[in-house]
Amino acid sequence: MKTINLKINGRKRQIEIEENERLLDIIREGFHLTGTKEGCGEGECGACSVLLNGKLVNACMIMAFQAEDSEVITIEGLGENEKLDPIQQAFIDTGAVQCGFCTPGMVLSAKALLMKNPTPTKQEIRRGISGNLCRCTGYEKIVEAVELAAKRIAETD
Amino acid sequence: MAFKVIGENVLRVDGHTKVTGGAKYPADLALENMLYGKTLRSTKAHANFTIDTKKAENIHGVVGVLTAKDIPGKNCHGVLFKDHEAICESRVRRIGDPMAVVIAESERIAEKALESIEVAYEELAAVFDPEEAMKEEAPKIHGEDNTVFHFKIRRGNVDKAFEEAAVIVEDTYYTGAVDHAFLQPEAGIAYEEEDGTLTVIAATQYPHFDRMDIAGAMGMEEEEIRIINPAVGGAFGGREDLTLQIHLAVAAKKFKRPIKMVYDRKESFLAHCKRHPITMHCKTAADKDGKLLALKTRIVGDTGAYASWAVNVLRKAGVHITGPYEIPNVWVDSYAVYTNNPFAGAMRGFGATQPPIAHEQQMDRIAEKLGMDPFSIRRKNLFTLGSKTATEQVLRESVPLGRCLDALEAAMNEKPLPDENINYLEDLKERQAKKEGAWNEKNR
Numbered sequence: 001m002k003t004i005n006l007k008i009n010g011r012k013r014q015i016e017i018e019e020n021e022r023l024l025d026i027i028r029e030g031f032h033l034t035g036t037k038e039g040c041g042e043g044e045c046g047a048c049s050v051l052l053n054g055k056l057v058n059a060c061m062i063m064a065f066q067a068e069d070s071e072v073i074t075i076e077g078l079g080e081n082e083k084l085d086p087i088q089q090a091f092i093d094t095g096a097v098q099c100g101f102c103t104p105g106m107v108l109s110a111k112a113l114l115m116k117n118p119t120p121t122k123q124e125i126r127r128g129i130s131g132n133l134c135r136c137t138g139y140e141k142i143v144e145a146v147e148l149a150a151k152r153i154a155e156t157d
Numbered sequence: 158m159a160f161k162v163i164g165e166n167v168l169r170v171d172g173h174t175k176v177t178g179g180a181k182y183p184a185d186l187a188l189e190n191m192l193y194g195k196t197l198r199s200t201k202a203h204a205n206f207t208i209d210t211k212k213a214e215n216i217h218g219v220v221g222v223l224t225a226k227d228i229p230g231k232n233c234h235g236v237l238f239k240d241h242e243a244i245c246e247s248r249v250r251r252i253g254d255p256m257a258v259v260i261a262e263s264e265r266i267a268e269k270a271l272e273s274i275e276v277a278y279e280e281l282a283a284v285f286d287p288e289e290a291m292k293e294e295a296p297k298i299h300g301e302d303n304t305v306f307h308f309k310i311r312r313g314n315v316d317k318a319f320e321e322a323a324v325i326v327e328d329t330y331y332t333g334a335v336d337h338a339f340l341q342p343e344a345g346i347a348y349e350e351e352d353g354t355l356t357v358i359a360a361t362q363y364p365h366f367d368r369m370d371i372a373g374a375m376g377m378e379e380e381e382i383r384i385i386n387p388a389v390g391g392a393f394g395g396r397e398d399l400t401l402q403i404h405l406a407v408a409a410k411k412f413k414r415p416i417k418m419v420y421d422r423k424e425s426f427l428a429h430c431k432r433h434p435i436t437m438h439c440k441t442a443a444d445k446d447g448k449l450l451a452l453k454t455r456i457v458g459d460t461g462a463y464a465s466w467a468v469n470v471l472r473k474a475g476v477h478i479t480g481p482y483e484i485p486n487v488w489v490d491s492y493a494v495y496t497n498n499p500f501a502g503a504m505r506g507f508g509a510t511q512p513p514i515a516h517e518q519q520m521d522r523i524a525e526k527l528g529m530d531p532f533s534i535r536r537k538n539l540f541t542l543g544s545k546t547a548t549e550q551v552l553r554e555s556v557p558l559g560r561c562l563d564a565l566e567a568a569m570n571e572k573p574l575p576d577e578n579i580n581y582l583e584d585l586k587e588r589q590a591k592k593e594g595a596w597n598e599k600n601r
């Protein structure tokens with residue numbers, strides 16, 4: 001048992017962790033933020049993607065103690081109040097959501113990409129989301145969604 | 158009220174909850190006072206076994222271990238034949254067969270307790286090749302015969318056609334097992350309601366079949382079972398057979414507390430069906446102009462240890478083996494066979510996905526022998542409106558295969574890669590522009 005402090009979705013929180021717990025476990029079970037999914041538990045699928053200090057990580061591959069004093073953003077932390085993040089809105093509008101299990105990770109992956117590169121080409125988008133599997137295989141629409149989000153963000157800036 | 162849906166982009170009703178992470182898949186649910194289950198699975202492909210769960214039961218935090226004797230009703234389930242045991246009693250027929258379920262206060266305790274269950278196996282002769290399994294002397298998986306199903310088509314006179322043919326191509330094609338790997342591994346929760354109703358929440362493709370099989374295994378009426386299908390993280394056929402549903406139901410009733418089970422990816426691979434590996438031996442004949450004359454084929458599908466949808470899948474493979482082509486003389490023998498391999502069932506295409514591997518290669522090779530190009534030979538034989546299939550079905554509705562082939566040929570000849578294909582990009586741009594227009598309209 002160990003107590004760690006971290007900021008999750010903008011709020012300062014304290015949590016007791018077991019030494020063998022993963023960041024994914026404390027997000028889902030400790031903070032009850034179940035939007036972050038477990039698809040493989042071994043860094044292959046990206047369903048557990050979150051932003052850790054602004055960088056995209058697989059929460060199943062990070063031990064909970066490594067998140068000490070960090071800032072974590074999960075899918076629940078995107079958007080402002082009732083307003084969706086433009087990436088979330090674009091996923092809805094283009095039909096990039098099927099079963100939805102990959103969607104939170106996919107959206108965060110797109111977020112990380114657009115923070116670094118606000119005007120990605122199709123190829124860059126494909127590369128950007130290459131760590132996230134969509135087994136419903138709606139990749140075409142997902143790429144469209146990211147393009148649309150980039151465009152809308154550029155227009156409002 | 159005017160509905161306009163066809164030809165329109167319709168927004169998903171569940172899109173919002175899915176992009177915000179609010180959608181609840183079974184693993185996201187939690188109930189108070191919940192227990193957790195973990196399954197012990199066979200490590201042998203074919204064996205008799207005895208099991209001793211005492212040590213596991215004595216572990217602090219373990220509330221009990223379910224074995225076959227805990228199933229109150231009939232210990233079986235299955236979509237066509239009831240050939241699965243919910244928990245195997247004394248014999249396993251494949252690696253991954255469920256033998257016991259530990260119920261404990263936490264997932265970790267349950268997991269750990271699996272190691273304390275003592276199993277003694279007595280291995281049986283196993284068979285992994287369906288051709289071998291069809292032989293008389295092969296070890297039997299269920300009952301007296303490993304052949305689950307034999308589908309036949311006898312149309313015209315294939316032997317005569319082979320004699321008259323200008324060209325014959327004969328070969329054997331194999332496809333492998335494929336896993337759906339739907340992104341959300343199996344998970345579920347069950348609990349007993351105050352009035353005795355047993356509620357099972359699990360991501361499933363067949364709530365009604367689940368209810369039927371759970372009722373049978375529980376010795377309860379279907380009306381006493383309620384299935385809730387929450388958000389489902391992909392399925393593709395892989396959630397048609399039961400996995401954890403009966404285990405959850407039995408445990409909830411027995412321990413009078415909510416039970417939750419979540420598989421990890423590895424267990425998910427072990428638990429659900431695969432796409433049937435199929436062997437297709439095809440002998441195809443054509444005349445000198447490339448018109449198909451005859452097809453004789455033997456198809457063998459490996460359904461593994463359980464039948465699941467084997468009958469439907471191998472029937473469909475038998476119907477589709479001609480490809481979308483008119484063939485006047487057809488002889489099909491299509492078999493589904495039990496082996497000790499992972500069991501096969503439904504997966505995208507349901508038996509229609511494997512045959513093109515065979516019939517399209519046959520077409521290319523016939524074309525090559527005749528010095529024809531691959532498009533012309535297909536055009537010459539394609540189903541059109543009014544064509545009769547090998548099962549004598551007359552195609553009376555739209556049959557736009559010719560147009561499909563035209564589009565394919567145009568695309569292939571213009572530029573080989575879609576990314577560099579000008580039409581493709583322009584088409585996309587056009588679609589994008591249209592959508593933008595619609596959004597601007599809406600959001601104004």
Ligand code: FES
Pocket residue numbers: 037038039040041042043044045046047048049058059060061
């Ligand atoms: S669950 Fe973390 S990468 Fe798949």
Ligand code: FES
Pocket residue numbers: 096097098099100101102103133134135136137138340390391
């Ligand atoms: S929408 Fe189902 S896995 Fe991507």
